[in-house]
Amino acid sequence: MRTSWDIFCHVIDNYGDAGVCWRLARQLAVEYDAEVRLWVDDPETLARLCALVPSEISGDTPRLIDGVWVHYWSSTWRNVVPADVVIEAFACQLPLDYLAAMAERSRPSLWLNLEYLSAEEWVAGCHGLPSLQQNGLQKYFFFPGFSPETGGLLREADLVKRRTEFQQSECAKIQFLRSLGVEVAAESALVSLFCYDSPALGQWLDAVSEGEVKRHFLVPAGRVVADVCRWLGRETYELGEPYQRGNVCIQFIPFLSQRDYDLLLWSCDFNVVRGEDSFVRAQWAAKPFLWHIYPQQEGAHFPKLDAFLHCYTEGLSADLKAAVVGSWRAWNAGVLPADMQGQLFAGGAELMGHSARWCARLEGQNNLAESLVQFYQNWV
Numbered sequence: 469m470r471t472s473w474d475i476f477c478h479v480i481d482n483y484g485d486a487g488v489c490w491r492l493a494r495q496l497a498v499e500y501d502a503e504v505r506l507w508v509d510d511p512e513t514l515a516r517l518c519a520l521v522p523s524e525i526s527g528d529t530p531r532l533i534d535g536v537w538v539h540y541w542s543s544t545w546r547n548v549v550p551a552d553v554v555i556e557a558f559a560c561q562l563p564l565d566y567l568a569a570m571a572e573r574s575r576p577s578l579w580l581n582l583e584y585l586s587a588e589e590w591v592a593g594c595h596g597l598p599s600l601q602q603n604g605l606q607k608y609f610f611f612p613g614f615s616p617e618t619g620g621l622l623r624e625a626d627l628v629k630r631r632t633e634f635q636q637s638e639c640a641k642i643q644f645l646r647s648l649g650v651e652v653a654a655e656s657a658l659v660s661l662f663c664y665d666s667p668a669l670g671q672w673l674d675a676v677s678e679g680e681v682k683r684h685f686l687v688p689a690g691r692v693v694a695d696v697c698r699w700l701g702r703e704t705y706e707l708g709e710p711y712q713r714g715n716v717c718i719q720f721i722p723f724l725s726q727r728d729y730d731l732l733l734w735s736c737d738f739n740v741v742r743g744e745d746s747f748v749r750a751q752w753a754a755k756p757f758l759w760h761i762y763p764q765q766e767g768a769h770f771p772k773l774d775a776f777l778h779c780y781t782e783g784l785s786a787d788l789k790a791a792v793v794g795s796w797r798a799w800n801a802g803v804l805p806a807d808m809q810g811q812l813f814a815g816g817a818e819l820m821g822h823s824a825r826w827c828a829r830l831e832g833q834n835n836l837a838e839s840l841v842q843f844y845q846n847w848v
């Protein structure tokens with residue numbers, strides 16, 4: 469019998485919550501033949517990530533998309549029979565009636581809270597721990613992560629193969645970039661830019677524009693566009709139009725589907741990414757990158773940044789390690805000291821090789837969907 473899964477997604481802000489839930493839901497349905505319902509309270513955000521999702525889904529009419537039943541999670545809850553496995557993503561609050569129904573099933577549901585990604589050491593110790601809840605059920609805390617003691621990272625079965633084939637074909641890359649209206653000059657390095665607002669951005673672009681290497685920045689529609697326009701001295705912009713300032717060419721492109729965003733990351737020489745899901749996808753791209761971590765109050769994100777840097781930079785030469793750690797920390801603090809601006813791009817061949825080895829290392833651990841399925845099988 470097929471296992472049924474309910475994934476509950478409350479979109480707090482940005483795209484990460486919906487991005488992670490959608491990716492997981494699809495993988496469970498497509499690769500594990502699971503019967504998946506995704507309950508999302510903001511279908512419009514999901515629709516930006518996958519064109520097949522309509523931006524409005526009524527409470528009564530779920531849509532079957534890529535094998536997943538997408539439901540609008542409205543504030544008025546209509547009772548449904550809970551699934552075998554229930555995932556509350558990022559500690560969202562499940563409907564009270566649903567919680568009661570979970571406990572009333574003849575075989576109670578497995579209840580999991582899917583946590584945010586962190587490379588901190590304590591994560592391995594807390595992964596999979598239960599906590600007794602008011603409805604008499606155990607809730608298990610499920611942590612994605614970078615070590616085999618965690619739930620691993622989202623990675624579709626064919627991801628690395630598709631990426632390798634794409635990156636081996638110059639033609640595939642050119643075709644994809646052309647579909648976005650992008651032509652890259654032969655001697656220019658391609659950079660994707662998806663980050664939060666940052667005072668460091670203008671300083672960095674200044675330095676790069678005066679640098680010796682030509683860089684072509686692709687900027688998907690989003691909040692950083694306004695800052696880049698300001699740096700260009702423009703009030704408006706045309707999608708696809710290349711804007712040149714010094715050695716920097718800027719091109720604004722549409723916000724892509726998740727699938728095309730992967731192609732963008734695979735095509736670029738360097739990716740600026742943020743949050744959780746684009747950060748993981750940049751690692752699967754096996755290219756050098758910069759992580760703009762989701763800023764939290766009182767600097768709570770800095771230990772997370774350091775924990776990741778600690779694992780990620782293992783094996784780098786001392787100079788390069790210092791450049792990566794220093795420039796990532798500076799970027800995330802919003803200040804780039806003058807001598808550090810070029811260092812964001814430091815590393816060349818060493819960092820390229822390192823990115824590929826890091827990706828291969830991560831590929832050696834279970835992926836998140838696989839870990840969840842195994843957890844359920846062991847629990848039953």
Ligand SMILES: Cc1cn([C@H]2C[C@H](O)[C@@H](COP(=O)(O)OP(=O)(O)O[C@H]3O[C@@H](C)[C@H](O)[C@@H](O)[C@H]3O)O2)c(=O)[nH]c1=O
Pocket residue numbers: 480481482483484485487488516517584662688722723724725726727729742743744745746747762
């Ligand atoms: C730029 C771009 C991104 N994307 C996708 C990739 C990801 O699935 C998603 C972006 O998600 P993230 O990278 O996680 O960054 P984000 O800033 O949008 O999301 C954040 O949301 C907060 C609520 C969380 O607390 C953060 O941890 C983080 O997840 O958008 C596209 O599909 N097309 C695009 O063109």
